[in-house]
Amino acid sequence: MNWTEALIESGIWLIQAYSITLVVVTFCIGLLARRTVWGRQFWALAAGYFSPRRSWKPLATLALILFLTLCAVRLEVLFSNWYNTMYTALQDLDESGFWGAMLLFAILATIHVLRSLFDFYVQNAFTIRWRVWLNEKLLGNWLDKQAYYRSQYLDTPVDNPDQRIQQDITTFAEMSLSLCMGVINALVSTFAFTLILWGLSGPLSIFGVEIPRGMVFLVFAYVLIATVFAIKIGRPLILLNFLNERFNADYRYALVRLREYAESIAFYAGEKVEGAILRSRFANVINNAWAIVYRSLKFLGFNFSVSQAAVVFPFIIQAQRFFSKQISLGDLMQTAQAFGRLQDNLSFFRNAYDDFATYRATLDRLTGFTKAIGDARALPEPEVLAEGPRIALQRLTVRTPSGTPLLKDLDLEVLPGEPLLIRGPSGSGKTTLLRAIAGLWPYCEGRIIRPEHEALFLSQKPYLPLGSLREALYYPQRLPDDTSHTPADIQHQEQAALASTHRVPSNLDDLISGVQARPRLSQQSNATLSNQGQPGNHDDESVTLDGRAADMLRLVQLGHLADRLDQAADWGRILSLGEQQRLAFGRLLLARPDAVFLDEATSAMDEGLEDAMYRLVHEHLPDTILLSVGHRSTLFAHHSRQLILKGDETGTWEITETDLLR
Numbered sequence: 114m115n116w117t118e119a120l121i122e123s124g125i126w127l128i129q130a131y132s133i134t135l136v137v138v139t140f141c142i143g144l145l146a147r148r149t150v151w152g153r154q155f156w157a158l159a160a161g162y163f164s165p166r167r168s169w170k171p172l173a174t175l176a177l178i179l180f181l182t183l184c185a186v187r188l189e190v191l192f193s194n195w196y197n198t199m200y201t202a203l204q205d206l207d208e209s210g211f212w213g214a215m216l217l218f219a220i221l222a223t224i225h226v227l228r229s230l231f232d233f234y235v236q237n238a239f240t241i242r243w244r245v246w247l248n249e250k251l252l253g254n255w256l257d258k259q260a261y262y263r264s265q266y267l268d269t270p271v272d273n274p275d276q277r278i279q280q281d282i283t284t285f286a287e288m289s290l291s292l293c294m295g296v297i298n299a300l301v302s303t304f305a306f307t308l309i310l311w312g313l314s315g316p317l318s319i320f321g322v323e324i325p326r327g328m329v330f331l332v333f334a335y336v337l338i339a340t341v342f343a344i345k346i347g348r349p350l351i352l353l354n355f356l357n358e359r360f361n362a363d364y365r366y367a368l369v370r371l372r373e374y375a376e377s378i379a380f381y382a383g384e385k386v387e388g389a390i391l392r393s394r395f396a397n398v399i400n401n402a403w404a405i406v407y408r409s410l411k412f413l414g415f416n417f418s419v420s421q422a423a424v425v426f427p428f429i430i431q432a433q434r435f436f437s438k439q440i441s442l443g444d445l446m447q448t449a450q451a452f453g454r455l456q457d458n459l460s461f462f463r464n465a466y467d468d469f470a471t472y473r474a475t476l477d478r479l480t481g482f483t484k485a486i487g488d489a490r491a492l493p494e495p496e497v498l499a500e501g502p503r504i505a506l507q508r509l510t511v512r513t514p515s516g517t518p519l520l521k522d523l524d525l526e527v528l529p530g531e532p533l534l535i536r537g538p539s540g541s542g543k544t545t546l547l548r549a550i551a552g553l554w555p556y557c558e559g560r561i562i563r564p565e566h567e568a569l570f571l572s573q574k575p576y577l578p579l580g581s582l583r584e585a586l587y588y589p590q591r592l593p594d595d596t597s598h599t600p601a602d603i604q605h606q607e608q609a610a611l612a613s614t615h616r617v618p619s620n621l622d623d624l625i626s627g628v629q630a631r632p633r634l635s636q637q638s639n640a641t642l643s644n645q646g647q648p649g650n651h652d653d654e655s656v657t658l659d660g661r662a663a664d665m666l667r668l669v670q671l672g673h674l675a676d677r678l679d680q681a682a683d684w685g686r687i688l689s690l691g692e693q694q695r696l697a698f699g700r701l702l703l704a705r706p707d708a709v710f711l712d713e714a715t716s717a718m719d720e721g722l723e724d725a726m727y728r729l730v731h732e733h734l735p736d737t738i739l740l741s742v743g744h745r746s747t748l749f750a751h752h753s754r755q756l757i758l759k760g761d762e763t764g765t766w767e768i769t770e771t772d773l774l775r
């Protein structure tokens with residue numbers, strides 16, 4: 114074999130193979146995207162990323178990956194030829210030929226290693242960027258128009274959205290690329306090795322019938338029959354894999370709920386009930402896992418047997434020609450190697466069947482998720498307008514999802530200094546009216562006029578975000594010193610980066626426990642930030658902010674927490690409900706919104722505290738429009754009017770005047 118010629122041939126082969134593959138792949142993707150369900154699903158998820166109008170980089174990277182994949186195939190062919198050269202040199206006792214083959218191997222191996230590493234990097238960079246884009250797209254759509262909330266009103270609410278965002282996106286990006294390149298590699302390689310085997314194989318006699326180049330036909334027939342059986346045996350794995358993801362997610366969700374509602378469950382001593390639910394969900398996981406094991410035993414058993422039989426097959430068939438000296442040892446070895454490669458390539462579809470099954474389940478889940486987001490965003494929205502500092506409801510009708518009216522044709526205007534109390538029996542629709550005003554409730558007609566952004570809704574159980582008390586106090590505003598990049602966060606990001614470049618952390622346990630236990634923003638680290646005079650230094654701001662936050666805590670009778678402002682903790686669990694409700698009043702006083710809606714926001718306070726909180730609102734926010742929902746008669750004194758919902762399924766209501774206490 115002339116290796117200089119082989120080099121030139123390889124160059125030509127690469128150009129030809131690249132051009133043909135590019136055309137065929139584009140055509141096939143177009144065809145699959147039109148003709149198959151999963152092709153359409155793939156395209157709906159991927160089209161945006163690959164649009165050249167958005168960026169040319171993804172397509173260019175894909176073209177590079179395709180080139181590297183073809184290089185891999187060509188290298189395999191060269192290695193195959195090298196086998197022939199080397200074994201022929203051995204058979205001929207040609208020492209210089211043997212050492213020449215060794216040198217050649219060193220060159221080929223170096224190219225192979227460099228190509229593999231470069232390919233690894235490019236493929237991983239590609240999937241990471243794709244993941245980032247997909248995550249941003251799905252997360253953005255999920256948060257936009259409050260789809261994460263409104264999706265609960267769909268006929269079939271989407272299950273486990275967290276899994277779909279966090280896990281399925283990764284699987285989708287990684288498997289799309291690996292399966293696509295796997296198929297291309299298998300097909301091109303099949304073509305290349307068929308040519309090699311074609312050149313090496315002789316006539317084959319089966320039951321007295323002589324078949325020219327019989328080996329080639331035999332390997333195709335062998336793999337084809339094996340594939341048909343494998344698909345039959347492996348088919349149930351598609352459903353089993355889908356169920357595996359579903360059952361695991363359900364089990365995880367039940368565990369998360371146990372953590373979330375730990376106290377309520379503990380008060381009820383509900384461990385038995387929770388335990389039964391958890392065990393039954395885990396039993397689903399395990400039963401399914403066993404089903405996967407038994408099915409895989411059959412599937413893998415078949416695959417292993419087929420692969421093992423293929424090892425000796427070419428030797429048995431070529432033995433006759435070798436012993437009669439029609440072919441050399443090199444030819445025999447290359448035949449075995451080419452047969453093996455061909456068998457591997459053709460078996461790709463059989464072996465990757467399992468992966469295809471997982472991939473299709475992922476596609477189904479992601480498609481279902483994007484559809485649910487679309488449906489949630491398409492749910493009817495009430496007409497909410499912003500017309501100055503007032504709240505006006507015009508012919509507003511609010512219904513339950515089943516169509517029963519909670520409120521019919523309500524006309525009402527609320528101005529600053531004229532607080533309104535909404536009352537009515539439990540279940541009459543008080544909270545739902547607030548949902549409608551917030552634009553969250555899809556089942557309503559009429560017009561809603563309210564200040565556009567500057568409205569704050571405080572519920573009975575205030576939401577406290579993860580992080581420090583200060584962050585909880587300012588929520589949903591962002592603090593001036595961006596706490597998502599605290600020194601502790603930056604330090605851990607740096608450590609992770611360091612570990613990825615040149616060394617692993619000396620003590621991994623310390624690092625992990627450090628990540629879990631680290632404070633989000635300590636007093637000390639705050640001071641460090643200020644002292645270092647970094648860009649975006651908020652020295653003055655943080656001093657006043659600190660003062661304001663502490664003063665505010667004292668104002669809402671939470672002075673005992675003033676020195677824990679920067680302590681990161683699960684404040685939703687530590688603070689009593691009454692304390693959380695007072696913290697929410699602090700939040701309200703700091704935010705100074707144009708309108709505030711208090712939904713039983715003082716239910717856990719005693720009457721004295723409730724009175725004090727309302728007085729603070731009247732005193733500090735005289736220009737804020739106030740609407741409250743509540744049952745207590747002590748609230749009458751703080752509201753000049755009352756809207757009373759009758760709760761009689763006809764949607765009747767009544768407005769009465771009360772004496773405002775000032």
Ligand SMILES: Nc1ncnc2c1ncn2[C@@H]1O[C@H](COP(=O)(O)OP(=O)(O)OP(=O)(O)O)[C@@H](O)[C@H]1O
Nearest residue numbers: 265513514519537538539540541542543544545546
């Ligand atoms: N997501 C939902 N799906 C179906 N029905 C709902 C949903 N949310 C509320 N409802 C129904 O709407 C009605 C009004 O509920 P709402 O929470 O507004 O009552 P409420 O007057 O605030 O009650 P309470 O005083 O007990 O807090 C109830 O019958 C409730 O079951």
